[in-house]
Each structure stands twice: as structure tokens, then as C-alpha cells.
Amino acid sequence: MKIFVTGGSGMVGRNIIALSSSQEHEIIAPSSKEVNLMNFDSLSSFIKSERPDAIIHCAGLVGGIQANIKSPFDFAHINSLLGLNVIKAALDNNVEKVLNLGSSCMYPRDAVNPLNETDILKGELEPTNEGYAIAKVLTARLCDYANLQYGTNYKTVIPCNLYGYWDKFDPNHSHMIPAVIRKIHEAKVAGADSVEIWGDGKTRREFMFAEDLADFCLFALSKFDALEQLTNVGLGFDYSISDYYSAIAELVGFEGEFTYDLSKPAGMKQKLVSVERLKQLGWSAKHSLTQGLEKTYQFYLKEHC
Numbered sequence: 495m496k497i498f499v500t501g502g503s504g505m506v507g508r509n510i511i512a513l514s515s516s517q518e519h520e521i522i523a524p525s526s527k528e529v530n531l532m533n534f535d536s537l538s539s540f541i542k543s544e545r546p547d548a549i550i551h552c553a554g555l556v557g558g559i560q561a562n563i564k565s566p567f568d569f570a571h572i573n574s575l576l577g578l579n580v581i582k583a584a585l586d587n588n589v590e591k592v593l594n595l596g597s598s599c600m601y602p603r604d605a606v607n608p609l610n611e612t613d614i615l616k617g618e619l620e621p622t623n624e625g626y627a628i629a630k631v632l633t634a635r636l637c638d639y640a641n642l643q644y645g646t647n648y649k650t651v652i653p654c655n656l657y658g659y660w661d662k663f664d665p666n667h668s669h670m671i672p673a674v675i676r677k678i679h680e681a682k683v684a685g686a687d688s689v690e691i692w693g694d695g696k697t698r699r700e701f702m703f704a705e706d707l708a709d710f711c712l713f714a715l716s717k718f719d720a721l722e723q724l725t726n727v728g729l730g731f732d733y734s735i736s737d738y739y740s741a742i743a744e745l746v747g748f749e750g751e752f753t754y755d756l757s758k759p760a761g762m763k764q765k766l767v768s769v770e771r772l773k774q775l776g777w778s779a780k781h782s783l784t785q786g787l788e789k790t791y792q793f794y795l796k797e798h799c
């Protein structure tokens with residue numbers, strides 16, 4: 495299968511490309527310099543000339559809670575335009591399959607956990623990432639509407655939080671796990687006696703190793719007709735922020751104390767996605783938290799230290 499991976503130089507995209515090399519797929523993954531997805535005409539002519547069998551839409555402006563709070567307009571504008579362009583260009587060029595990546599932040603902030611795919615748009619969004627969430631809902635709905643109006647086969651997966659190889663370790667953009675790996679590593683190297691936790695540590699999150707999501711995306715393309723319109727991709731369990739800090743401190747060998755900065759934003763109290771549809775497909779993630787953290791820390795040491 496010829497697959498156009500948008501966002502191929504990002505964390506999820508690079509994990510998909512790394513995994514697909516061992517399978518019989520032809521992957522095309524231009525960077526934004528080669529094909530700027532914000533430019534509809536260049537995107538559409540790229541698809542017209544390459545004629546992919548499928549698109550996995552990973553491209554986006556993506557970041558942690560602090561990045562989303564700082565740039566709500568950019569997160570809404572860029573992610574909406576990317577979604578509009580990719581789905582319209584796929585439609586115009588008769589691309590057979592689109593696998594669109596949503597995010598668990600698109601669920602209502604107060605929805606009962608675990609979050610079901612039927613909960614989308616049933617309540618107010620989380621203010622810290624509302625712009626990004628609106629863009630994600632828009633793109634998912636565009637896939638639904640294209641299928642209704644034109645009989646296409648465009649589907650959306652909704653991953654929980656992710657971490658892993660090729661993650662962002664810059665604290666201005668990082669999600670929690672890469673930020674905490676860097677923070678605790680630097681504290682250990684500096685001989686610091688404490689590390690600060692954002693919030694009270696009681697917030698809960700579900701983090702999946704990105705290589706496992708990449709494995710699911712390729713699995714989903716092979717079972718595309720069995721896929722529902724919306725499918726959560728998660729672990730089925732979560733941990734508190736304090737649990738993550740303790741697991742990373744143990745991995746790094748940091749024996750200091752933790753302090754709590756309650757002025758820091760905590761976002762949604764919990765974002766655990768239901769894995770009922772995932773179980774029906776017969777897929778589950780391979781890596782435990784310990785295994786995923788170990789691989790990510792080794793990657794950080796090799797690439798960033």
C-alpha cells in the first residue's frame with residue numbers, strides 16, 4: 495500500500511515510518527519545506543501526482559498544556575487549516591482511505607471517564623486546549639461529512655497522550671513525560687535536592703508509547719473496514735502525575751524530594767479513554783510504562799545530552 499504520512503518528521507510520523515520499513519508499504523512523507531500543508535494547491539497537486547492509496551494525517555501544531563495556553567489562536571488556526579486542506583485534497587483526488595489522528599483532549603472536560611467515542615461534542619471543552627480541541631473535532635467531523643455526502647472512507651482515531659522516540663524535550667513545547675524526564679535528569683546531574691511538580695500531583699493521565707500508536711495505525715489500515723468512524727487508542731488504565739514523577743525518578747536514579755507548584759495549570763482532571771472498540775479489533779499496546787520510559791530516556795540521553 496502507498497501511504498502518505500502527513501507530519502512524517504514528527505514523533506508519531508517517524509515512529510510510523512520506522513515500523514513500516516519492516517512491512518510491505520511504500521511511505522511518502524514530505525517535510526513542511528517540501529510540501530506545506532497550509533498551501534492547498536501545492537498539497538493537492540502533490541497528492542494528484544503521487545496518488546497514495548491512503549493518508550495517515552499526523553501533521554499538526556502539537557504541544558503540551560503550557561504551549562496550548564500560550565498560543566490558542568495558532569493551535570486553533572493551524573490545526574483547523576491543516577485538517578480542512580488534507581481532507582479536501584484527499585476528496586478532490588479520490589484518495590481511498592484517510593486515517594485522521596484526533597486527540598483525547600477533544601472530549602468534554604467534565605465527561606465521565608472512561609471517555610466514550612459517543613461523548614464528542616456533548617459538553618464544554620477544556621479551556622487550556624480548547625482551540626486545538628475545536629480543530630480536532632472539526633477535522634473528525636469533516637471525515638464523517640465527506641463519507642455521508644460523497645461515500646468516502648475517512649476515519650478518525652483518538653489517541654490518549656503519547657510519548658517516546660522523537661518526542662519534544664523543550665519545556666516550552668513538551669508534554670509532561672519528556673518535560674519530566676529532562677527536568678529530573680538535569681536535577682540529578684546538577685545534584686539538586688528537589689524537583690518541582692506542576693499542580694498537586696493528583697491529576698491523572700494515560701500515556702501510550704508512540705511506537706505502539708504507530709503499530710496501531712498500520713494495523714488499522716489493514717483492518718480498515720472493521721474500524722468504526724471514531725476509535726479511541728489507549729491503554730485502559732492511567733496513573734497520577736505523582737506516579738509518573740516517581741517512576742521517572744527511579745529510572746533516572748534521582749533520590750531528592752518533590753515540591754508542588756499549585757500555580758501551574760493542571761488541565762483536565764483525567765483523560766482516560768474507553769478501549770472497548772479497541773478490544774473488539776483485537777489490538778492492545780505492547781509496552782508497559784517502565785519499558786516505554788526506559789526506551790525514551792535512552793533516546794533522550796543519546797539525542798539530547
Ligand SMILES: NC(=O)c1ccc[n+]([C@@H]2O[C@H](COP(=O)([O-])OP(=O)(O)OC[C@H]3O[C@@H](n4cnc5c(N)ncnc54)[C@H](OP(=O)(O)O)[C@@H]3O)[C@@H](O)[C@H]2O)c1
Pocket residue numbers: 500501502503504505506507525526527529530531532551552553554555556557595596597598653654655656657660669
Ligand atoms: N503527542 C501527543 O501526546 C499526542 C496525543 C494525541 C494525539 N496526537 C496527535 O498525533 C499527531 C502527531 O503528533 P506528534 O506528537 O507526532 O506531533 P509533532 O511531533 O509535533 O509533529 C507534527 C508534525 O506536523 C508537521 N507539520 C506541522 N505543520 C505543518 C505544515 N504546515 N505542513 C506540513 N507539515 C506540517 C511537522 O513537520 P515540520 O517539522 O516539517 O514542520 C511535524 O512533522 C497530531 O495530529 C497530534 O494531534 C498527539
Ligand SMILES: C[C@@H]1O[C@H](OP(=O)(O)OP(=O)(O)OC[C@H]2O[C@@H](n3cnc4c(=O)[nH]c(N)nc43)[C@H](O)[C@@H]2O)[C@@H](O)[C@H](O)[C@@H]1O
Pocket residue numbers: 557558559560562597598599622623626654655656668669670671673674677691692693697699735758759760761762
Ligand atoms: C495530548 C495533549 O494533551 C495536552 O494536555 P495535557 O494532557 O494536560 O498536557 P501535558 O502538558 O502532557 O500535561 C499533563 C499533566 O501533567 C502536568 N505536569 C506536571 N508537571 C509537568 C511538566 O513539567 N510539564 C508539563 N507539560 N506538564 C506537567 C500538567 O499540569 C498536566 O496536568 C493538550 O494541551 C494538548 O493539546 C494535547 O491534546
